[in-house]
Amino acid sequence: MNKAKIVSEDLNLYYGDFHALHGIDMTIRDREVTALIGPSGCGKSTFLRCLNRMNDIIPICRVDGTLMFEDTDIYAPTTDVVALRKRVGMVFQAPNPFPKSIFDNVAYAPKLHGLKDKTKLEEIVEKSLKQAALWDEVKDRLHKPALGLSGGQQQRLCIARALAIQPEVLLMDEPTSALDPISTLKIEELIRELKAQYTIVIVTHNMQQAARISDKTAFFLVGDLVEFDHTEVIFTTPKDQRTEDYITGRFG
Amino acid sequence: MSPKTTEKIAFNVLRAMAALIVLALAIVIGEIAIKGIPALNWEFISEAPRKGMTAGGIFPAIVGTMILVAGTIMLALPIGVMTSIYLVEYARESWLTRLIRLAVVNLAGVPSVVFGLFGLGFFVLYLEMGVSILAGSLTLALMTLPVIITTSEEALRTVPNGYREASLALGATKLQTILFIVLPNALPGILTGAILGVARAAGETAPILLTAAAFFLPHLPKTIFDQVMALPYHLYVIATQVPNADPKIPYGTAMILLMIVLGLNMIAVVLRSYFRRMRKV
CATH class of the missing domain: 1.20.5 (Single alpha-helices involved in coiled-coils or other helix-helix interfaces)
Structure with a gap:
């Protein structure tokens, strides 16, 4: 069994008076793909956004319980959010490359974090784009605007951009929901390859996708973590009736 | 039907x-x-008025208006942009932000002559700047601020939130995100708003009447504490105070003023379309 990377214990989250996550206990393991599934509004994206504290942006959001990233208490007041986000990268639902060149998109974060050496930057950009399986398609147009890429390419660029800071964990919030089936397949292939080096947590609405790419699957329902187990167990012999109802399409 | x-x-x-x-x-x-x-010829735009302003050119007034416009934008742009960044990026909705917005809206509604009177009382007399470029630019800047704040706020809000989230998720601080992602994207909107704002200010008479404008100055100002001639006030002076002036002079002055204002508007339009094309592929 791979070592534990992120451990959530009795994690509660509130938006004002609304109790959005109810005592989540979950262990996310190193170099595994963990899929978070469940109907809209079940809290899966909210949970994902706890892992790099993106919920901090929402002023009325409050969290209690513990969320450990190896030895770092993610929600401790002393935790440096910037340092945390360097170790926990994120890819969003809609591809959101900056309106800069392809090169500058990938180089943005390394530059920000103090890397000035041009050859090193070029190396990082090339390596990240290769990891994101985009290099061959863009190597001749690195200085062209990123917004000229197709949606699928843009999303892979966003993955490359996230990889450029060499994170340990990659969070993906429905990364393929805005993409066509071919681009979706490419991203899924990519996720399988990235698993060798990164811990990946992916929110998805697509149960086939969860079944195809993940090692573990967590099923959320109205703020509860109903069931969390190996993906094949969730999809073949779920223990909870609600999980079975959801994966067989009886609701949701 | x-x-x-x-x-x-x-x-x-x-x-x-x-x-x-x-x-x-x-x-x-x-x-x-x-x-x-x-009325337009080289002498008209390159020489000072002569013979008690009944002949000659309007060069000092052109230069004066340009200086006032430059001063206004240098003072109003940073204050306005910083205010709008605070309002859009930092402040949470509260009584304070509502108060600031209310102040902005009301500032926009204050008649320009009241700004002039305020400028006279506060900058010219109380702060002892005298009737000067500085006092006039400050007064005009105050008048232009609401326009700059509103258009900058608008421009900042059109920057997609996805950019901010992406930048923050990459470990950028809020300030880095604003400086490197949000501002560059909002810049075209901010600049066009600012130019339209000062173009309006360039044509104002009342605010500079009591704070900066000279009736007649044969030479150019040397420091920001000097008075200047300015086109709108000069137009008023020759149209009403100089009965035997060549009738072509006020119309020529109006023409130059119009060209400056429309020219500034044109720059704003060109800038906007240029930036728009830059962002496309």
């Missing part, structure tokens, strides 16, 4: 009203151009 006829009439009435706007502008510009263009 059949609905079809009513529709036709309504459409034509609306179109006529829209055409009226164009017509009004055409008449104003046409009138000024026809009477003003004959």
Whole structure:
């Protein structure tokens, strides 16, 4: 069994008076793909956004319980959010490359974090784009605007951009929901390859996708973590009736 | 009447009203151009007035207006942009932000002559700046601020939130995100707003009347504590205070003022379309 990377214990989250996550206990393991599934509004994206504290942006959001990233208490007041986000990268639902060149998109974060050496930057950009399986398609147009890429390419660029800071964990919030089936397949292939080096947590609405790419699957329902187990167990012999109802399409 | 006829009439009435706007502008510009263009020559734009302002050029007034416009934008742009960044990026909705917005809206509604009087009382007399470029620019800046704040806020809000989230998720601080992602994307909107704002200010008479403008100065100002001649005030002076002036002079002055204001507007339009093209592929 791979070592534990992120451990959530009795994690509660509130938006004002609304109790959005109810005592989540979950262990996310190193170099595994963990899929978070469940109907809209079940809290899966909210949970994902706890892992790099993106919920901090929402002023009325409050969290209690513990969320450990190896030895770092993610929600401790002393935790440096910037340092945390360097170790926990994120890819969003809609591809959101900056309106800069392809090169500058990938180089943005390394530059920000103090890397000035041009050859090193070029190396990082090339390596990240290769990891994101985009290099061959863009190597001749690195200085062209990123917004000229197709949606699928843009999303892979966003993955490359996230990889450029060499994170340990990659969070993906429905990364393929805005993409066509071919681009979706490419991203899924990519996720399988990235698993060798990164811990990946992916929110998805697509149960086939969860079944195809993940090692573990967590099923959320109205703020509860109903069931969390190996993906094949969730999809073949779920223990909870609600999980079975959801994966067989009886609701949701 | 059949609905079809009513529709036709309504459409034509609306179109006529829209055409009226164009017509009004055409008449104003046409009138000024026809009477003003004959006055325009090299001497008119390069020399100072002569013979008690009944002859000669308007060079000091052109330079004065340019200096006031430059001063206004240098003072109003940073304050306005910083205010809007605070309002859009940092402040949470609270009584304070509501108060600031209320102040901005009301500042925009204050008559320009009141700004002039305030400038006289506060900058010229209380702060002892005297009637000067500095006092005039500050007064004009105050008057332009609401425009700059509102358009900058607008421009900042059109920057997609996805950019901010992406930058923050990459470990950028809020300030880095604003400096490197949000501001560059909002810049075209901010700049066009600022230029339109000062173009308006360039033509104002009342605010500079009591704070910066000189009746007649044969030489150019040397420091920001000097008075200046300015086009709008000069226009007022020769049209009302100099009875035997060549009638071409006020129209020529109006023409130059109009050209400066429309020129600034044109720069704003060109800038906007240029930035728009840059962002596309």
